[in-house]
Amino acid sequence: MKALKTGKKLSSRENNLNAYVFLAPYLLLFLVFILIPIAMAIMLSVTNFNTLEFPDFVGLMNYVNLVTQDEIFMQYVLPNTITYALIVGPGGYILSFLVAWALSQLPKVPRTILALVFYSPSITSGVAMNVLWRILFSGDQAGYINAWLIRLGIITEPVQWLTDKRYLLTIMIIVALWSSMGVGFLAILAGILNQDETLYEAAAIDGVKNRFQEVIYITIPAMKPQMLFAAVMSIVNTFQNGMIGVQLSGANPTPGYAGQLVVNHIEDYGFIRYEMGYASAVSVVLLLTVYVFSRVSKRLFSEREY
Amino acid sequence: MARYRKNYINPKRFDRSQIKIMLILLPLALFMLLPIVFIFCHAFKPMDELFAYPPRFFVIRPTLDNFYKLFRTTSTSAIPIGRYVFNTFLVTLTTVTGSVFISTLAAFALSKLRFKGKVTLMEINNAALMFVPVSVMIPRYLIINALGLIDTYFALILPLMAMPVCLFLIKQFTDQVPDSLIEAAYIEGAGDFTVYRRIILPLIKPAVATGAILSFQQVWGDVMSSSYYISNETLRTLPFYMNTLTGAGNVIAGQGMAAAAGLVMFVPNLALFVILQSNVMNTMAHSGLK
Numbered sequence: 001m002k003a004l005k006t007g008k009k010l011s012s013r014e015n016n017l018n019a020y021v022f023l024a025p026y027l028l029l030f031l032v033f034i035l036i037p038i039a040m041a042i043m044l045s046v047t048n049f050n051t052l053e054f055p056d057f058v059g060l061m062n063y064v065n066l067v068t069q070d071e072i073f074m075q076y077v078l079p080n081t082i083t084y085a086l087i088v089g090p091g092g093y094i095l096s097f098l099v100a101w102a103l104s105q106l107p108k109v110p111r112t113i114l115a116l117v118f119y120s121p122s123i124t125s126g127v128a129m130n131v132l133w134r135i136l137f138s139g140d141q142a143g144y145i146n147a148w149l150i151r152l153g154i155i156t157e158p159v160q161w162l163t164d165k166r167y168l169l170t171i172m173i174i175v176a177l178w179s180s181m182g183v184g185f186l187a188i189l190a191g192i193l194n195q196d197e198t199l200y201e202a203a204a205i206d207g208v209k210n211r212f213q214e215v216i217y218i219t220i221p222a223m224k225p226q227m228l229f230a231a232v233m234s235i236v237n238t239f240q241n242g243m244i245g246v247q248l249s250g251a252n253p254t255p256g257y258a259g260q261l262v263v264n265h266i267e268d269y270g271f272i273r274y275e276m277g278y279a280s281a282v283s284v285v286l287l288l289t290v291y292v293f294s295r296v297s298k299r300l301f302s303e304r305e306y
Numbered sequence: 307m308a309r310y311r312k313n314y315i316n317p318k319r320f321d322r323s324q325i326k327i328m329l330i331l332l333p334l335a336l337f338m339l340l341p342i343v344f345i346f347c348h349a350f351k352p353m354d355e356l357f358a359y360p361p362r363f364f365v366i367r368p369t370l371d372n373f374y375k376l377f378r379t380t381s382t383s384a385i386p387i388g389r390y391v392f393n394t395f396l397v398t399l400t401t402v403t404g405s406v407f408i409s410t411l412a413a414f415a416l417s418k419l420r421f422k423g424k425v426t427l428m429e430i431n432n433a434a435l436m437f438v439p440v441s442v443m444i445p446r447y448l449i450i451n452a453l454g455l456i457d458t459y460f461a462l463i464l465p466l467m468a469m470p471v472c473l474f475l476i477k478q479f480t481d482q483v484p485d486s487l488i489e490a491a492y493i494e495g496a497g498d499f500t501v502y503r504r505i506i507l508p509l510i511k512p513a514v515a516t517g518a519i520l521s522f523q524q525v526w527g528d529v530m531s532s533s534y535y536i537s538n539e540t541l542r543t544l545p546f547y548m549n550t551l552t553g554a555g556n557v558i559a560g561q562g563m564a565a566a567a568g569l570v571m572f573v574p575n576l577a578l579f580v581i582l583q584s585n586v587m588n589t590m591a592h593s594g595l596k
Contacts, residue, residue: 018499019415025408030431040442102331110328112583135344191593194591225595226590232435290441
C-alpha cells in the first residue's frame with residue numbers, strides 16, 4: 001500500500017530510468033564478483049580443469065567422485081564440517097540471543113560497555129586472532145595453557161594443542177564461538193531494545209507471568225525479522241570462518257585432517273593441487289549447504305498468519 | 307487490572323533485579339575480554355617477560371620495544387613497512403568510500419524510485435546475503451586473472467566493494483525516510499540526484515557509518531586478496547605482512563612482534579566501532595529481514 005502511494009507521487013514517470021543509473025555501479029560489481037563467480041563455479045564443477053588446458057566436460061563426475069571416491073572428504077572434511085557448523089552455528093546464535101537479551105535488561109551505560117566487550121572478539125581480524133590463540137595454545141611447556149595446566153597439576157607433559165588431531169577441532173570451535181557475536185548479535189540487541197512496550201503490558205494482562213514466558217511469547221515473535229537476519233549472518237559467518245583450522249595449525253592440510261573443513265578442502269584442491277573443476281564442485285556443495293540452512297531458518301522465522 | 311510493573315527491557319536506572327543478570331554476564335564478559343587483554347599485555351612485554359617461565363599474563367614493565375622491532379625488522383627486508391602501511395591505507399580508504407557510495411546510490415533507487423525489476427533486484431540482493439565469498443575463490447581468481455587485474459590495486463579493491471549486507475542495511479534504513487519529504491523536494495523541482503545528495507544522504511548518516519564500519523572490518527584484515535591476487539611484494543598489504551611474521555616457524559622468534567602487529571590491526575577497528583557504535587545500533591534496529 002505504501003509502495004503504491006509512493007509510486008504515484010514520487011515520480012511522475014512510471015519507469016524511472018534514473019534508477020538504473022543509480023544502480024549501475026553496484027550492479028556491475030555485484031555481477032562481476034558475485035553472480036558470475038557463482039555461475040562459473042557451477043559450470044566449472046562439471047569439468048576437469050587444471051588451469052592450463054581448456055576445461056573438458058565430464059558431467060557429474062566430480063560430484064560422483066566427491067561422494068564415492070574422496071575418502072578424505074567423507075572421513076574427515078564432512079564430519080568435521082558438520083560438527084563444527086552444528087556447534088558454532090546454533091551455539092553462537094543462541095549465545096548471541098541470550099547475551100543480547102540479558103544486556104537489554106541493563107541501563108544504557110553498562111549495557112553499551114558490555115555490548116562492546118562481547119562484540120570486540122568478532123572484530124579482532126584474522127591476523128590478531130591467530131597470533132593470539134597460537135601463543136596461548138603454544139605446544140611447548142611455556143605455552144600459556146600448558147603452563148597453567150601443569151601448575152594446576154592437571155597435566156604433567158605439555159600438550160601439542162594445535163598439532164594434535166585430538167584437540168584441534170575443539171579449539172577451533174572455542175575460538176569460533178568466542179568470535180561469533182558479530183553483526184547478528186547487534187541486530188538482535190537492537191531488535192529487543194526497540195520493541196513496543198505496550199505489547200508487554202498487554203501480555204501481562206493476558207497472564208504472562210515471568211520473563212521466560214515474555215521471551216517465548218513476545219520477544220521472539222515480535223522480532224522475527226531481526227532473528228532471521230541474525231540467523232543468516234550467523235550461518236554465513238560460520239562457514240566464512242572456515243580458515244581458522246589452517247590459521248591455528250599453520251598448515252593446509254591440517255594435521256591428520258583434524259581441522260579440515262570444506263573451505264580448506266576447496267583451497268587444497270584449487271590452489272595447491274590445481275584441480276579447479278573438482279574444487280569448484282566442492283564450492284557448489286558449500287554454496288548449496290549455506291542456502292539450504294538459510295532456507296530452513298527462513299521457514300522458522302517467516303511471519304505466518306495463524 | 308493485573309499488577310503490571312514496567313517491562314524489564316531498557317531500564318532507566320539501576321534496580322536490584324539487575325544484580326543476578328550482572329552476575330551471569332560478568333564472568334562471560336571476562337572470558338571474552340581475556341584474549342584481548344592478553345594481546346595488549348603481550349605487545350608491551352620486554353624480552354625477558356615474553357620468555358619468562360612460568361609465563362605471566364599481565365605485563366609488569368611495559369616497553370615499546372616490540373613496536374620498534376616490528377618497524378626495524380622491515381628495514382632489513384626488501385620492502386619497508388611504510389610501503390605496506392601505504393598500500394593498506396590506500397586500499398582501505400578506496401574500498402570503504404567506494405562500497406558506501408555505490409551502496410547508498412543503489413539503496414536510494416531500491417527504496418525510493420520506481421522502476422521495472424525493482425522487487426526482483428531486492429530479492430536477488432537478499433539472497434546474496436547468504437553469499438560466502440570463500441566458496442567462490444577459484445572463479446573469482448579466474449575472473450580477476452581474465453580482467454588483467456592480477457598484481458594491481460584493483461584486485462585488492464574491486465572484489466570487496468559490492469557488499470550485499472551493506473546495501474541491505476542502508477536500504478532498510480532509507481525506507482524510513484518519510485516520503486513526504488522527498489515529494490516536497492520533487493515539487494520544488496529537484497531532480498533525482500539532488501534528492502539523493504541533499505535529502506537522503508544527510509538523513510541516512512547512521513546507516514552510512516554502519517556500512518563504512520562493516521566494509522572497513524572486511525578490508526582492513528583481509529589477507530586472502532593479497533595472497534591470491536598479488537605476487538608483486540610491493541603491492542601487498544599490512545595484514546599479509548603481519549601474517550608472514552606469524553607464519554609457521556616464526557612463532558617464537560616474533561611473539562612480541564606478532565602481538566604488537568596484532569594490536570596495530572585491532573585498535574583502529576575497535577576505535578572506529580566505539581566512536582560510531584550508536585549509529586550502528588540505530589541502523590541495526592532496521593535490520594529486519596523478511
